[in-house]
Amino acid sequence: MVNRRDALKLGLSAAGAGIVAQDARAVPQSGLLFPDGYVPGFQAHPSPPATPFVAPLYVMPTAQPVSVGALGTPPDPARHQRYNEFLPKKFYKQVLSEIKWVYHPEGPYANGSWAYGFNGATPGETFYSRYGEPILVRRINNLPPVGTGNISFALPSSTIHRHNGHQASESDGNPADFTFPGEFWDHHYPEIYAGNDPREALSTLWYHDHRLDFTAPNVYAGLSGFHLVFDERDSGNERDPNPKAYRLPSGKYDVPLILHDVLFNQDGQPIWDFTGAHPITDSHELGGYVGNQVYTNHGMLGDRFTVNRRIQPYFQVERRKYRFRLLNGGPSRLYKLYLTKQGKDAIPFVAISNDGNLLPQPILTDNVDLWVANRCDIIVDFSKFNAGDKIYLTNRLGMRTDGAGLSGHLLDQGDLIMRFDVVGPMAFDPSRIPDEFRELPPINLKDVKRERLFVFDYDNGLWTVNGKLMVPSRIDAAIEQGTAEIWTIRNGGNNWSHPIHTHFEEFQIIERNGKPIAPGSMLNARKDVVELGPGDEVKFYGHWRDFLGKYVMHCHNVVHEDHSMMIRWDIVKPGQGF
Helix, strand or coil, X not given: CCCHHHHHHHCHHHHHCCCCCCCHHHCCCCCCCCCCCCCCHHHHCCCCCCCCCCCECCCCCECCXXXXXXXXXXXXXXXXXXXXXXXXXXXXXXXXXXXXXXXXCCHHHHHCEEEEEECCECCCCEEEEECCCCEEEEEEECCCXXXXXXXXXXXXXXXXXXXXXXXXXXXXXXXXXXXXXXXXXXXXXXXXXXXXXXXXXXXXEEEEECCCCCHHHHHHCCCEEEEEEECCCCCCCCCCCCXXXXXXXXXXXXXXXXXEEECECCCCCECCCEECCCCCCCCCCCCCEECCEEECCCCCCCCEEEEXXXXXXXXEEEECEEEEEEEEEECCCCEEEEEEECCCCECCEEEEEECCEEEEEEEEECEEEECCCCEEEEEEEHHHCCCCCEEEEEEEEEECCCCCCEEEEEEEEEEEEEEEEEEEEECCCCCCCCCCCCCCCCCCHHHEEEEEEEEEEEECCEEEECCECCCCCCCCEEEECCCEEEEEEEXXXXXXCEEEEXXXXXXXXEEECCEECCCCCCCCCEECEEEECCCCEEEEEEECCCCCEEEEEEECCHHHHHCCCEEEEEEECCCCCC
């Protein structure tokens, strides 16, 4: 088992040889604190200029199934829980490799930048699946071995997590279930409602690298994509004759948008921020440990805003309704997003989801918070605008320059993330926004077996949960299958922010800072990410069902996760919990 704490001392060449990690608590922590006078990379060596709104938005293609024979080695049912009960109806193959990717058509970016990708692109293809149609995705690691590739800050060892997916442990993309170049992993997605309850339906999921201690640089290098799930209600068909169907904007009017902020060197290559005496500008310097250089452990901020891995793109929209699936892919920046005309006045829109799920009712608003891994589906009606109008997706949330959390103030002008160009005459639009979506599953306090407290804090240069660092072999909570629990999640610090994500099962927030959640608010929802600002405390109810095995909870400022703000929890048989 290799982790960053050892890799920083031993160098990545040793890490690539698979050196066994010691208990994280025994590893010296010297060198992981920020040195005096540290200046974040985006200030010390800004990226080359890039004219905004000249690159068209990249719209990811749909993942296409293959025959089971195209996989080569057949899947092994014995490696998967309930495989024969949920036999895959479709098979997919993704190859992870190092690629050239054009972030922007001008200057040093025009020749392409090195990235990690799926089947030759980043973000990867968008998966479309349906409840009742299990699938299997084989992911083949064809990344170049350590020391032979062009990306120096990431590790060519990967595990892919389908974020918010309801899948068995062995298909979850656990941080310790990684592959090396030349290996593959099969992910079995049963596409079932949690607890066989349609009120637990998921909609906007995403997949990303989750490699232990290297999640942040591997996702930053390009390993992310969308996975959308449909059923008879959220059917993906705005002309659906089924009276139960919501008929939300669909097809080319249903557009996934993933936000990443990136720092580039003067050659147009993405680079990672390091602490130490000199900035890293040579993309061939060895990532992780370069002389007295070590990875930043507070956060990673870039100065180029990308959407679907294009720098400040534009997107032409017809005069009708669109569904945009907003996702913050990180690694550290938090957003408060507005739609503005000419970058000024905020424009109302309709929010229909929080994280991967539809809200009980749509909410009219003029902004949404999008912390790392948050998703929010919004409906924008461009029929209210004239051809030639330009609408901007704008961020007004200020960040600490070290990337560890909120600055505590809003930006006056804001950062323009992308532009929507309204074109053409009024368009035919059969889509609609219903008044109601799914009701929330009930909170059954009689099912609560245990209550737990998790405090997220910063100790001796590393990020901790209940004073401990992540140890993959240590079970921090054993949850009895079929039971419910109440968890209290507390931010032990007053200066940093944590988007806390727990895998597999969603939860409903009961209280935030001692106050109940108001009906009709954005937090009156099923969620998988808790937004913990300085000093915040959140209490939530969760119910664990369907599969056994190991899962994790962690901070989704993935720099914090890598350093080492994560716990392991297991679903165990009744009577074995603790």
